[in-house]
Amino acid sequence: MESRVLSGSATISGLPRLRPQASRLNATVTFAAATPNTAVSAGGNLLWGRQLRPAVLLETSPARNLKSVLASAASSSDSSGEAMAPVGFFQKYPALVTGFFFFMWYFLNVIFNILNKKIYNYFPYPYFVSVIHLAVGVVYCLGSWTVGLPKRAPIDADLLKLLIPVAVCHALGHVTSNISFAAVAVSFTHTIKALEPFFNAAASQFILGQSIPITLWLSLAPVVLGVSMASLTELSFNWLGFISAMISNISFTYRSIYSKKAMTDMDSTNLYAYISIIALIVCIPPALIIEGPVLLKTGFSDAIAKVGLTKFVTDLFWVGMFYHLYNQLATNTLERVAPLTHAVGNVLKRVFVIGFSIVVFGNKISTQTAIGTAIAIAGVAMYSFIKAGIEEKKRVS
Structure with a gap:
């Protein structure tokens, strides 16, 4: 040269x-x-x-x-054409994208809860409906794998053994949540499920042997107090709905424990798909045994007589689709944000669901129930903030 x-x-x-x-x-x-x-x-x-x-x-x-x-x-x-590549919308406005994820997560969750409760008003069979929720999600996952969005991650016997306990707890928690939804008001079920942080803390302390700070325990006191106040005067209260929601809390707590033991490099979308498939297999036998005979005798015919075959089938399809999509959006949303934002999002989601369910179904609640629910939600918020701060300190150190 x-x-x-x-x-x-x-x-x-x-x-x-x-x-x-x-x-x-x-x-x-x-x-x-x-x-x-x-x-x-x-x-x-x-x-x-x-x-x-x-x-x-x-x-x-x-x-x-x-x-x-x-x-x-x-x-x-x-002028050579080798200037910096233009920044896309997602990279230029990440806050707007994250906000959209939050909106869709809340929107799909609210729609699921409302449609789910409307189905139970004319088709009170929570075991079968739970199977439909999971079945629609599994079909969605299989279709996504078929077109390669996402590409299916391989699974072996060792990973399967780790995922089975997670899926069993997921199935039990899902079914018992639906039993509670069918038995009592949606707002009351979500108020009881506000106790889930209490069970998580107890399991971490007494099962996993982790030290829980006293401040975290103190923040749970308003949660227990608020749920107790709301339960005493809840107009739709019955023991089936209350106990089912409590079992759901315990099941999801153990799901968290087994999930920590089954930590894997598999992405969350594939992991949730495999858990859904196993949970569906777990849910089918009890649905056939407990509700199968009644469904064949009168259940399906009564529902079709009330709303028609087309509405009955489309309602079941869409409630399953909303269930899967809101869970998937929740996973995608929480992967984009910090622990504190995650905590705020979970608390606000429960507030949205309780508020919209009261408005849509016109549930009458006593003043004590309203105050108790507010105290419980405030306690969950306090607990979430403190826990998020602890997790952030661990991450930085």
Whole structure:
């Protein structure tokens, strides 16, 4: 490259004999030959490379020439098409994208709870409905795997053994939640499920042997007090709904414990798909045994007589789809945010569900129930903030 640059000027046969005016002219010609427009994209390399040093040295005013070289290289680089790639909307406005994820998570959750309760008003068979929830999600996952969105992650016997306890707890917690939804008001079930942090803390302390700070335990006192106040005067209270919601809390607590033992490199979408498949297999036998005979005798026919076959089938399909999508959106949303934002999101989600269910179904609640629910939600918020702060300190340290 250096030999080509020097041969670009016929007058450069010996540097000592050049006059200042001629050297200035020859330097310009040499530089022009050395830096064609199509090869200036690496301007810095051209400027400081060996091929340009002879031409620069021929100039009697090197500072001025160097300034022009830099300006020429910069302008050529801008017009070369190798400028920075344009920033996409997702990268430019990450807060708006995260906000949209939160909105969709809440929206799908509220729609699921409302539609789920409406189905129970004319089809009170929570075991079968639970199977439908999981079955629609499994079909969705299988379809996604078929088209490669996402690509199915391989699973072996060892990983399967780890996931089975998680899926069993997921199935039990899901079914008992639906039994509670069918038996009592949606708002009351979610008030009882506000106790889930209490069970998580107890399991961490007494089963996993983890030390729980006293501040975390104190923050749970309002949760227990609020749930107790709400339960005493809840107009839709019955023991089936209350006990089922409590069993759901315990089941999901153990699901968290087994999930920590089954930590894997598999992405959350594939992991949730495998858990859903196993949970569906677990849920089918009790649904057939407990509700199968009644469904074949009167259950299906009564529901079809009340709302029609088309509405009955579409309601079951959409409630299953909303169940799967809101769980998937919850996972995707919580992966994008910090622990504290995660905590706030979970608390606000429960507030949204309770509030919308009261408005939609017109549930009458006593003043004590309303105060108790508010105290319980405030306690959950306090617990979540403290726990998120502890997790953040662990992460930083």
